[in-house]
Amino acid sequence: MPTSADIRLYLCRFSQWQSVPQAQLLAALADEERCRCQGFSNPTRQRSYALSRYLLRQRLASRLDRQPSQLRIVQGVHGRPELAEGNLHFNLSHSGDWLAIAVGPHPLGVDVEADRPPRQPLAIARRFFAQAEYAYLASLPADTLAAAFWDLWCLKEAVLKAHGGGLQAGLDRFVVQGQPPRLLENHLDTQEYRLANWRLDGLHLALASQGATALPALTPQRLTP
Template identity: 45%
Template sequence: MSAADIWVVDLALSPNEFDLCEAVLDADERDRGNRFLRPADRARHRASHAALRLILAEALSLAPAEIRLEAGAGGKPELGGAARGALDFNLSHSGGRALIGLARGAAIGVDLEEIRPITDALRIARAHFAPDEAAALAALPLSAIDPAFFGLWTRKEAVVKALGTGLLLPLDRFSVSVPPEPPRFLRMAQDGTWTLTSVDCGPGYAATVAVRSAEAGIAVRHFPDDWPSRLG
């Protein structure tokens, strides 16, 4: 049985803490962060990637700046250098939170979304999701559609991110249960068994972890608020 460790990270940091985050990133991470137009988005990018480096470093007994990250064949980030293949990981951030997952011996994907009003949730679902998912979403009370849509979105995205296939696996090629139903697969185009579970990231957030292993043990932790002090 493969084990997965999940961290919920608060990205509300002081200016000094953001500077500590910036110092451990590599040139590619800084460049991608600078492409965000809004300062708040650039700051969250720096903080979430620094937290990922810290979590990886502590799992591998390295310094955060020593972590080498590369893009895999499908574009999914993976470890490079001497740590190549040591574990699989994934990162997602939205609003003021980040979600980071590590797994040994199995692919992992995580997705986090801040729940917000969306006027065309049913149109998006019918255009991009499986027909049974769109129908289940449409059958919900109007007040439940927005949170269910984002919960469903994270379930779909976590699977796609675990596979590392990006748009090569269209979202209508597989179907999962729609919140408030517990997460489970209804139809899957890919071979293999999976563990799919929701993560509580606080009010106003939806989050899912997908591990390509049956009955993977998943431990969820909340990163201490002072985590940037451990970057040095």
């Protein structure tokens, strides 16, 4: 049986999966997921939800030696989806045409953002980030500010998703260092978090995992039909 003792990180583009029939995607989902999918009025939203859950279930099933449709995904603390049985954790993120999936043995969070000019990054950082993070961004040359902002944003989102509280837990309750990525201060909880991030294909991608064990040297795996 495949082990759950390591972290896997996957990336895919929704547009590359257009040839896969919707019926095939829905067949791998649970009844409540199919109902939720059909409740979306926007066909694009239906497709992205079905494909996200299909790919997630495929990845989980391959690790647990189960059929994708047999897995029970429930609402956990703070409404975060989690497996009803077993000790395997997961998290998803999407931005535009991209989907990121993280799977591992500890609570984790992943965030992906398309590399685009942020709107008023310093104003956002001043209002929502920790003071040390704002000061760091404010010290940067204008031509490096956008990329550094997205690096920090993704890392902070990943930490909050690993924590489980989401943005409501407070972006200013911890301090992240971008390079190398690490958590300098943590007023969210008493957990240890390990961080990693990447810039690739016009994307910013970040991963956070609870636990004292250092993250392995991960390379995001591309999922194609």
